[in-house]
Amino acid sequence: MNDLLTGSAPEQTYDASSIEVLEGLEPVRKRPGMYIGGTDERAMHHLVAEVLDNSMDEAVAGHASRIEVELISDNSVTIRDNGRGIPVDPHPKFPDKSALEVILCTLHAGGKFSGKAYQTSGGLHGVGISVVNALSDQLRVEVARNRELFAQEFSRGHPQGPVEMVGAAPNRRGTSVTFRADSEIFGSHKFKPARLMKMVRSKAYLFSGVEIRWKSAIDDGETPTEATFHFPGGLADYLKESLGNAATYADAPFAGKVSFQEKFGKPGSVEWAINWTPSRDGFIGSYCNTVPTSEGGTHEAGFWAAILKGIRAYGELVGNRKAAQINRDDLIAGGCALVSCFITEPEFVGQTKDRLATVEAGKLIEGAVRDHFDNWLASDTKSAGAILDYLVLRAEERLRRRSEKETARKTATKKLRLPGKLVDCSATNREGTELFIVEGDSAGGSAKMARDRKNQALLPLRGKILNVLGAASAKMGQNAEINDLCQALGVGMGTRFNLEDLRYDKIIIMTDADVDGAHIASLLMTFFFTQMRPMIDAGHLYLACPPLFRLTQGARRVYCLDEAEKAAMLERGLGGKGKIDVSRFKGLGEMDAKDLKDTTMNPETRKLIRVTISEDMPGETADLVERLMGKKPELRFQYIQQNAQFVEELDV
Ligand SMILES: Nc1ncnc2c1ncn2[C@@H]1O[C@H](COP(=O)(O)OP(=O)(O)OP(=O)(O)O)[C@@H](O)[C@H]1O
Ligand SMILES: [Mg+2]
Ligand SMILES: [Mg+2]
Numbered sequence: 001m002n003d004l005l006t007g008s009a010p011e012q013t014y015d016a017s018s019i020e021v022l023e024g025l026e027p028v029r030k031r032p033g034m035y036i037g038g039t040d041e042r043a044m045h046h047l048v049a050e051v052l053d054n055s056m057d058e059a060v061a062g063h064a065s066r067i068e069v070e071l072i073s074d075n076s077v078t079i080r081d082n083g084r085g086i087p088v089d090p091h092p093k094f095p096d097k098s099a100l101e102v103i104l105c106t107l108h109a110g111g112k113f114s115g116k117a118y119q120t121s122g123g124l125h126g127v128g129i130s131v132v133n134a135l136s137d138q139l140r141v142e143v144a145r146n147r148e149l150f151a152q153e154f155s156r157g158h159p160q161g162p163v164e165m166v167g168a169a170p171n172r173r174g175t176s177v178t179f180r181a182d183s184e185i186f187g188s189h190k191f192k193p194a195r196l197m198k199m200v201r202s203k204a205y206l207f208s209g210v211e212i213r214w215k216s217a218i219d220d221g222e223t224p225t226e227a228t229f230h231f232p233g234g235l236a237d238y239l240k241e242s243l244g245n246a247a248t249y250a251d252a253p254f255a256g257k258v259s260f261q262e263k264f265g266k267p268g269s270v271e272w273a274i275n276w277t278p279s280r281d282g283f284i285g286s287y288c289n290t291v292p293t294s295e296g297g298t299h300e301a302g303f304w305a306a307i308l309k310g311i312r313a314y315g316e317l318v319g320n321r322k323a324a325q326i327n328r329d330d331l332i333a334g335g336c337a338l339v340s341c342f343i344t345e346p347e348f349v350g351q352t353k354d355r356l357a358t359v360e361a362g363k364l365i366e367g368a369v370r371d372h373f374d375n376w377l378a379s380d381t382k383s384a385g386a387i388l389d390y391l392v393l394r395a396e397e398r399l400r401r402r403s404e405k406e407t408a409r410k411t412a413t414k415k416l417r418l419p420g421k422l423v424d425c426s427a428t429n430r431e432g433t434e435l436f437i438v439e440g441d442s443a444g445g446s447a448k449m450a451r452d453r454k455n456q457a458l459l460p461l462r463g464k465i466l467n468v469l470g471a472a473s474a475k476m477g478q479n480a481e482i483n484d485l486c487q488a489l490g491v492g493m494g495t496r497f498n499l500e501d502l503r504y505d506k507i508i509i510m511t512d513a514d515v516d517g518a519h520i521a522s523l524l525m526t527f528f529f530t531q532m533r534p535m536i537d538a539g540h541l542y543l544a545c546p547p548l549f550r551l552t553q554g555a556r557r558v559y560c561l562d563e564a565e566k567a568a569m570l571e572r573g574l575g576g577k578g579k580i581d582v583s584r585f586k587g588l589g590e591m592d593a594k595d596l597k598d599t600t601m602n603p604e605t606r607k608l609i610r611v612t613i614s615e616d617m618p619g620e621t622a623d624l625v626e627r628l629m630g631k632k633p634e635l636r637f638q639y640i641q642q643n644a645q646f647v648e649e650l651d652v
Contacts, residue, residue: 024105025134025157032185035131037352041189044181046352047135048196049291050128051079051177056203056290057112057121058083059210060342064174069200070215074190075183076138080176085145087111088163098163100141100152104133105159120268120342122289127351129177133157135186136179143176144169156182193223204229205238206290206340235338239273242283243336249276249390250383254376258368260343267344270365272303274337276387278494279530282332287340288356291348297356302365303339304328310373315388323388325395333394333495341365397496419484423448423458435488435504436544436601437461439511439520440589447510447588450597457504459488461520482527493531499538507535508608510544510600512587513561525611536613543609546588546600552581559599561607 028035036043036050048069058064064083071077087099094102102109103126110126111117133139134157143150149169153160181191193216204212211230219225231237236255255273260266276282286293286300293299308328315323341361349355377384418424423444427433435457438447444460451458461481486493490503509524511517521543528541535541547559549566553576560566566582574580585591591599600606 025107025130028107028131028134029156029185032135035127035351036135037350037354039185039187041192041195044186044189045191045195045199047132047179047181048077048079048191049199050132051077051179052199052203053122053291054129055079055081055083055175056207056210057118057123058175060120060207060290061118062209065209066211066213067203068213068215069196070217071191071193071196072178072217074218075186076178076180077191077196078176078178080174082172082174085143085173086141086175088143088145088150098152100143100150100163101159104130104139104141104152104154105157106130115344120289120344120346122291122346122353124346124348125351130157131351132177132179135182137182137184139177139179141175141177142166144172144174191218193218193220193225197223197227201227201229202238202285202287202292203290205231205235206287208232208234235271235273235340239275239336239338242285242338243275243277243280246277246279249278249386250380252380252383254373254383256369256372256376258372260364260368263368264364266364268342268364270299270339270341270368272337272339272369274307274335276334276390277336278334278390280336281495282335282337284332284335284337284339286338286356288346288348288353288358288361289342290340291346291353293348293354293356295349295355297349298358298360298362299339299341299356299365302362303337303369304331305362306366306369306373307331307335310370310377311388311391313374314377314384315392318385318388320388320392322392322395325399326391327395327398330391330394330398334390339365394496397492419459419487421460421484422488423451425451425455425457426453427455430503430505433457433504434506434508435459436508436510437485437524438588439517440587445589446591446593446596447601449593450601452602456601457488459485461485489532491532491535497532497534499534502535502540505540506542506608507540508542508544510546510588513546513548513585514587517587528611529613533613536611539610539612541611543611544600545607545609546585546591546596548585550583550585550595552583553578559595 022030032039032043036046052067052069055064055067058081059067064081066082068080069077070080086103089099091097091099091102107130108126109130110123112121112123113126133154137155139154141152141154147168147170148165149167149172150163151166152163181189197214197216200212200214204210208231211228214224214227214229216223216225234257236253239253239255253273253275255271257271258269260268260270284296284300284303286296286303288297288299308326308331311326311331312323315321315326341364343358343361343364345358346361347357349357425433433455436447436451436459438444438458438460440460440462444458447458461484482493488503489507490501491497491499492501507528509521511521525541528536545561547561548563549560551558551560551566551569551574553574556574556576558569558574560569570580570582585595588596588600598605
């Protein structure tokens with residue numbers, strides 16, 4: 001009891017003398033997390049963002065047109081702009097210090113509090129560059145103003161001397177900051193060229209009035225060591241680049257830019273671009289005054305509100321009552337969006353500015369985007385229709401999934417809306433079950449007799465499956481073969497794919513051992529790769545290996561997978577007497593049930609190939625898909641053969 005009253009530790013040391021006041025930049029070094037969100041790699045890269053943001057503010061304010069970012073060695077970076085230059089004259093409040101020194105060495109010193117020197121700035125706390133200074137073991141600022149060059153150096157937040165005029169600068173203006181992140185704070189973390197260049201490039205997309213030059217002394221083998229970024233096309237181009245070759249529902253994104261001044265008589269603006277795609281998860285990149293807000297905020301909320309209300313209203317207009325069911329999740333799941341706003345006096349959550357809190361921004365953006373969206377939907381009815389259909393489908397699927405969950409009894413074998421031509425197996429448990437996707441009906445006939453009805457199911461596919469990515473993406477949902485396939489598998493496509501719903505353990509593609517068969521197999525693999533990738537990753541996709549030849553000698557029967565095997569077998573002989581009969585199967589349909597069972601379907605005797613995706617596939621996914629879907633089908637298949645590492649697996 002006593003313990004509770006007095007506490008267990010001695011208390012005599014806790015008096016006024018134990019209350020410390022941290023001076024100058026000390027608090028930053030003591031608690032970096034409060035200012036840059038930690039001391040990890042991400043936090044360290046944020047130092048560059050702070051300095052770059054200041055140059056961007058200078059550019060957005062119309063005073064700088066060029067910024068250079070140079071990674072000069074492991075942990076030093078230079079950021080240079082041709083703006084007005086940080087003031088170097090003595091500060092009125094501290095006559096013995098220059099404004100430069102006050103800015104670098106004092107928290108909450110800056111020119112962005114009043115809106116006089118900057119209108120819509122990313123900076124607002126007057127903290128950024130002083131934090132960078134505190135956390136650098138070396139920092140040098142050069143300012144070129146009025147044809148003179150000034151410089152001052154710092155270490156861990158302390159000036160190493162006063163600001164000095166170091167020479168004439170007849171052709172130069174602006175600020176240059178070179179700093180080295182302090183290893184006392186950041187340990188062994190190093191600046192990554194790729195990460196920095198990505199940051200730099202996105203800034204250029206966000207403000208087309210600036211040209212940013214990138215240079216790196218470190219070559220990571222992938223990131224260019226020199227590049228110049230200038231993107232007059234703004235966010236529409238940025239989105240295009242982010243989406244690569246992914247198929248999209250709208251031919252051109254819904255993109256635009258609105259000045260709040262013109263529309264509402266208030267300073268600021270918003271720019272956006274959005275499209276929907278079936279082939280990848282949606283994303284949103286949002287920015288305020290060029291600062292990336294990874295946790296979103298009021299501007300994102302306003303944007304989605306405009307899109308949601310717009311699409312519902314359009315649905316009502318065209319008499320699609322189901323549009324009312326669409327919610328924000330449906331929009332976001334396949335929606336790829338970029339939103340960038342410029343506003344005065346933004347309010348961010350925290351110094352790393354991950355979330356925007358300015359309430360008014362949401363209203364302005366919703367109002368600005370909404371009008372444009374209504375017009376766009378009305379003018380591009382083809383895209384509008386495709387997007388609406390897609391979103392309605394998503395909403396229905398979501399509702400269906402929910403009601404399924406509600407009616408509980410969640411087994412992997414629920415038989416909802418199974419396609420008529422599916423020959424299902426009788427097992428009620430997914431474990432050990434197999435679905436053979438077979439080419440054509442005739443093959444289906446012998447396969448039906450050859451299968452083990454307990455755990456082997458069949459789905460005959462008629463004709464060639466649509467070349468999904470080649471065709472307009474909206475067609476994919478309308479393709480009957482693909483719908484049957486999805487229903488049989490029990491899963492949705494793209495972002496709607498859910499591995500848990502898969503109704504079979506092994507999905508086995510069984511096509512003829514000829515060129516056509518190879519083509520169909522390659523189309524199917526491409527489809528699974530782009531739409532149901534987790535299924536491949538989890539090792540559920542297989543290729544059957546039907547033989548090409550049957551050799552008979554009396555009662556002896558031997559099957560050979562290919563020419564080479566046949567030749568070897570003929571040379572060795574079957575061990576019987578008399579002539580060896582060679583028959584070549586033109587297709588699965590030519591095999592009788594016994595042939596098919598022994599060679600291709602019976603787990604005791606067959607051979608299966610598991611399809612896996614090799615880790616070191618070159619390039620980005622989009623690039624890969626493009627190559628898979630190149631014009632020549634034979635080449636596509638070759639590519640898969642070479643790169644979809646075939647792990648042979650003789651399963652017993
Ligand atoms: N490249 C630059 N060109 C001109 N002035 C600059 C530049 N960098 C910094 N400044 C001046 O220094 C001030 C302080 O910068 P600092 O980054 O510390 O704070 P801030 O940008 O005002 O706010 P925040 O803490 O949100 O970044 C700025 O407000 C600006 O007046
Ligand atoms: Mg700043
Ligand atoms: Mg400061």
